[in-house]
Amino acid sequence: xxxxxxxxxxxxxxxxxxxxxxxxxxxxxxxxxxxxxxxxxxxxxxxxxxxxxxxxxxxxxxxxxxxxxxxxxxxxxxxxxxxxxxxxxxxxx
Amino acid sequence: xxxxxxxxxxxxxxxxxxxxxxxxxxxxxxxxxxxxxxxxxxxxxxxxxxxxxxxxxxxxxxxxxxxxxxxxxxxxxxxxxxxxxxxxxxxxxxxxxxxxxxxxxxxxxxxxxxxxxxxxxxxxxxxxxxxxxxxxxxxxxxxxxxxxxxxxxxxx
Numbered sequence: 001x002x003x004x005x006x007x008x009x010x011x012x013x014x015x016x017x018x019x020x021x022x023x024x025x026x027x028x029x030x031x032x033x034x035x036x037x038x039x040x041x042x043x044x045x046x047x048x049x050x051x052x053x054x055x056x057x058x059x060x061x062x063x064x065x066x067x068x069x070x071x072x073x074x075x076x077x078x079x080x081x082x083x084x085x086x087x088x089x090x091x092x093x
Numbered sequence: 094x095x096x097x098x099x100x101x102x103x104x105x106x107x108x109x110x111x112x113x114x115x116x117x118x119x120x121x122x123x124x125x126x127x128x129x130x131x132x133x134x135x136x137x138x139x140x141x142x143x144x145x146x147x148x149x150x151x152x153x154x155x156x157x158x159x160x161x162x163x164x165x166x167x168x169x170x171x172x173x174x175x176x177x178x179x180x181x182x183x184x185x186x187x188x189x190x191x192x193x194x195x196x197x198x199x200x201x202x203x204x205x206x207x208x209x210x211x212x213x214x215x216x217x218x219x220x221x222x223x224x225x226x227x228x229x230x231x232x233x234x235x236x237x238x239x240x241x242x243x244x245x246x247x248x249x
Contacts, residue, residue, distance in 0.1 A: 017205040021160065021212060025150050025187060052154045052187070056216035059209045092149075 006071040007079045011086040013064045023090040024055035030081055036072015038082070049082070094210045095245040096218060097238060100196075103128035104174035105234035109182070109195075117182045118143050118161050121174050121197040128174075131199065135167045139199065153186025157229075158219055160212065162198035171211045173198045175237055177229060193229055194219075218244045 013019050031038045031049045038049035042064060047054035049068075060066060066086075070078045104124040111117045119140050126136050142163040146152070153159040159182075174197050181191030196215050200208040218224050224244050231237045243249040 018209045020205075020209060021152060021154070021162070022149050025154070029187070053156075053216045053220045056212045057220075059213040061206055061209060 006069055007075040008067055008069040009079050009083050010065055010067050011083055013060050013062055013066065014086070014089050015092060016062055018061035019055070019058060019064070019066075021052070021056065022092060023085075024052050026085060026090055027055055027082065028052045030085065031078060034070070034072070034074065034078050036070060036075055036078070038075075038078060039069045041067040041069060094214045096214060096241040097245050099171045099198075099211060100173045100175060100238070100241060101125060101128050101130050102234050102238045104130060105237050106174070106176040107231055107233060107237065109176040109178040110180065111178070111182060114147065114161075114182060114184050115140075115144060117176060117178065117184075117192075117195060118147075118197065121161075121176050121195065124176075125172060125174050125197075125199070130168075130172050131165075132167055135165065139163060139165050139167075143197070147185075151185040151187060153184035153188075153190075153192050154216075155186060155188040155190070156219075156225070157181070157190060157193040158225070159184045159186065159192040159195045160198065160215060161195065162200070162208070162212075164202040164208070165199050166202055168199050168201055171198060171200045171204075171207045173211065173215075175228075177231065177237075179229075194225065221249065224249055 039046045125131050143161050152161045176195045184192040
C-alpha cells in the first residue's frame with residue numbers, strides 16, 4: 001500500500017456517556033498536527049477529526065461503531081493512535 | 094433538538110464582565126438560579142462540579158467559544174444559559190484564545206443521550222460563522238432568543 005492510500009479501521013464507543021466533549025478534544029488534539037486528512041464516519045455522516053465542532057455533531061452514544069479513515073504520509077500511524085485512544089477508553093472510565 | 098427549547102431566556106447574560114473562568118461560570122450558574130431553574134442550595138455544588146470537569150480539559154473549544162457543563166440530579170431535563178463577554182475571558186482554551194461566547198449546560202445524570210444531543214445542537218450551530226457574529230453583537234436576552242429561533246428554523 002502506498003503512502004497516499006487511505007487507511008481505515010472500525011472502532012466502538014465504549015464510553016458510558018458516549019463520545020462527549022473530552023474524548024472529542026483528545027481526538028482533535030491527536031490529529032491536529034497530522035498533515036494528511038482524517039475522517040471519522042458514522043454510517044452516512046463523515047466528519048473532519050481535526051474539528052471538535054464537527055466531532056461533536058457525530059452524537060455517538062455508547063456502542064456506536066465508527067470508522068476511522070486517514071490518508072497521507074503516516075496515515076497508518078494516526079489510525080493506530082486513534083484506535084488506541086478508543087481501546088483505552090480515552091483513559092476516562 | 095432546538096436551542097430555544099433548552100436555553101433559559103431569563104438566565105442569558107449579554108454583558109458579562111469578569112476576570113476569570115471561575116467567575117464566568119459562577120455568574121452563569123447564579124443566573125440560572127435567579128431564573129428559578131436550579132435551586133439556590135445546589136448552586137455551590139454545581140459550580141464546583143463544573144470547575145472539576147474543567148480540570149479534565151478545558152471546555153474552551155476554540156474560535157472564542159466555551160461549553161462548560163456538568164450533570165446534576167436536581168434538573169429533570171437539559172437546561173442551558175448563554176453568556177457573552179465583549180472583552181473575552183481567559184478560559185485556557187485549546188487554541189489559547191480568549192472566549193467571548195459561553196454556553197453552560199446542566200443535564201440529568203441518567204440521560205447521557207440528552208447531553209450528547211445538546212452538545213451536537215450547540216456545536217452544529219456554532220459552526221455557522223454568521224450565527225457566532227450575530228450572537229456576539231446581541232444586546233439583550235430577547236435578541237439572543239430571536240437569533241436562536243432563527244438558527245433553529247434554519248433561517249440563518
